[in-house]
Amino acid sequence: MAGNLLTATAAIARKDLKVEWRTKTAFMSSLVFAVLVLAVLYFARDKTSVGDFDIAPGALWVTFTFAGMLGLNRAFLLERENRALDGLRLTPVTPTALFLGKVIGNLIFLGVVELVSLPLFILFYDVPIWRQLPILLAVVALATVGYVAVGTLLSAMVVRTRFSEVMLPVLLLPFLVPPIVSAVQLTWRILALRPLSELTGWLSLLAAFDVIFFTLSLLLFEAILIE
Amino acid sequence: MAASEAAVRVHDVSRRFGHRWVVRNVSMEVFPGEAVLLVGGNGAGKTTLLRVLAGLLRANRGTVDHRGMVGMVAHHTMMYDALTARENLTFYTRLHGLPRDGRGDRLIERLGLAHAADQRIATFSRGMLQRLAIARSLLHDPDVLLFDEPLTGLDDAASRIVLDVIRELKARGAALLIATHQLVELVGETARVGYMVSGRLAALEPIGGRDAGGVVSRYKELVTDGR
Numbered sequence: 001m002a003g004n005l006l007t008a009t010a011a012i013a014r015k016d017l018k019v020e021w022r023t024k025t026a027f028m029s030s031l032v033f034a035v036l037v038l039a040v041l042y043f044a045r046d047k048t049s050v051g052d053f054d055i056a057p058g059a060l061w062v063t064f065t066f067a068g069m070l071g072l073n074r075a076f077l078l079e080r081e082n083r084a085l086d087g088l089r090l091t092p093v094t095p096t097a098l099f100l101g102k103v104i105g106n107l108i109f110l111g112v113v114e115l116v117s118l119p120l121f122i123l124f125y126d127v128p129i130w131r132q133l134p135i136l137l138a139v140v141a142l143a144t145v146g147y148v149a150v151g152t153l154l155s156a157m158v159v160r161t162r163f164s165e166v167m168l169p170v171l172l173l174p175f176l177v178p179p180i181v182s183a184v185q186l187t188w189r190i191l192a193l194r195p196l197s198e199l200t201g202w203l204s205l206l207a208a209f210d211v212i213f214f215t216l217s218l219l220l221f222e223a224i225l226i227e
Numbered sequence: 228m229a230a231s232e233a234a235v236r237v238h239d240v241s242r243r244f245g246h247r248w249v250v251r252n253v254s255m256e257v258f259p260g261e262a263v264l265l266v267g268g269n270g271a272g273k274t275t276l277l278r279v280l281a282g283l284l285r286a287n288r289g290t291v292d293h294r295g296m297v298g299m300v301a302h303h304t305m306m307y308d309a310l311t312a313r314e315n316l317t318f319y320t321r322l323h324g325l326p327r328d329g330r331g332d333r334l335i336e337r338l339g340l341a342h343a344a345d346q347r348i349a350t351f352s353r354g355m356l357q358r359l360a361i362a363r364s365l366l367h368d369p370d371v372l373l374f375d376e377p378l379t380g381l382d383d384a385a386s387r388i389v390l391d392v393i394r395e396l397k398a399r400g401a402a403l404l405i406a407t408h409q410l411v412e413l414v415g416e417t418a419r420v421g422y423m424v425s426g427r428l429a430a431l432e433p434i435g436g437r438d439a440g441g442v443v444s445r446y447k448e449l450v451t452d453g454r
Contacts, residue, residue: 011321087305
């Protein structure tokens with residue numbers, strides 16, 4: 001049983017990544033978007049009144065959030081083409097395996113987008129990141145897990161609607177307020193070299209969001225799949 | 228045949244979309260080794276009935292039971308354009324939890340697609356996609372096959388291959404329910420015909436020596452009676 005779950009989960013994640021590798025549709029869109037947002041926010045400010053520290057955390061998370069949205073949208077649109085989701089439902093694959101496979105595929109996709117965007121962020125914004133990189137990456141990972149879990153659930157929910165590309169941000173963004181606010185606060189404190197004790201509250205909020213929303217998304221996914 | 232031997236048992240199944248009943252009070256049985264043809268005009272409810280039998284749609288009323296596993300060929304391929312024919316079948320082999328014993332390759336060959344096994348299916352013609360969809364539906368040796376217009380887009384040679392496959396399936400004891408408008412080719416393969424009129428199964432009767440023209444005449448009679 002557990003073996004089947006693992007096999008199916010891995011097969012779904014691998015398939016999603018292989019399709020994305022071949023087409024690069026979502027990746028290229030996300031990357032172009034990330035470069036554009038980082039550049040626009042960099043050039044839009046008056047450097048004498050708005051410092052790098054003030055704008056960098058927000059710029060980073062606006063980039064990650066909206067660039068990730070493009071990938072999340074794609075995750076289930078893929079299953080709508082040729083009604084592939086029906087094909088999945090005709091197999092013994094459980095909703096849990098499908099959800100986990102999609103989450104893993106999305107996590108790897110978003111992880112790659114984030115890893116490619118981060119050097120651009122460093123390039124544009126003069127912030128002392130290198131010593132703080134491990135803790136910053138941990139925060140990025142923590143925020144991304146919750147984001148992807150809720151995003152995957154909602155992406156499956158809106159895929160049958162006519163305007164799914166529009167519906168996903170509308171539904172997802174309210175859910176993202178707690179993790180994105182936490183991530184911005186944490187990023188600001190990390191870049192400002194604040195003591196670890198100042199991070200724990202926000203880290204706890206981020207971790208709680210992950211646990212609650214990952215569990216809820218997993219439990220609700222089966223109901224979403226039923227037509 | 229005794230009722231207990233039925234591979235598919237449908238009891239008083241109805242399905243509606245919104246306020247419109249698309250399938251109404253359908254009851255039928257399909258037995259192992261038997262092919263039942265489902266005929267009816269556009270919008271008669273054939274596809275919806277097959278989707279309910281496959282478990283892709285829930286019946287609003289009534290029950291569906293099948294013995295063993297179900298395979299389905301529908302209007303859409305349920306596969307991924309960016310993957311090759313072989314990769315698509317390997318993916319579904321994994322999802323079914325089957326050993327990778329070359330069954331996908333054998334089916335590709337059986338359906339005359341060996342020359343295109345490593346081509347992305349985005350490059351396939353309609354007929355090639357249809358044959359690949361049939362290969363997908365057979366991967367797990369299903370006991371019940373639901374075919375929705377299986378000969379669509381096929382040339383004579385490809386139709387002959389699919390008709391041979393249908394004969395083989397009957398010979399190994401699979402139960403087939405085939406919705407089609409292509410009566411000339413398929414009438415000879417079936418023992419009984421179900422006539423769908425406005426969502427109802429107006430009659431389910433032995434083919435009784437009728438040819439395609441005879442089936443059409445009988446259908447017209449039932450449509451007239453139903454008015």
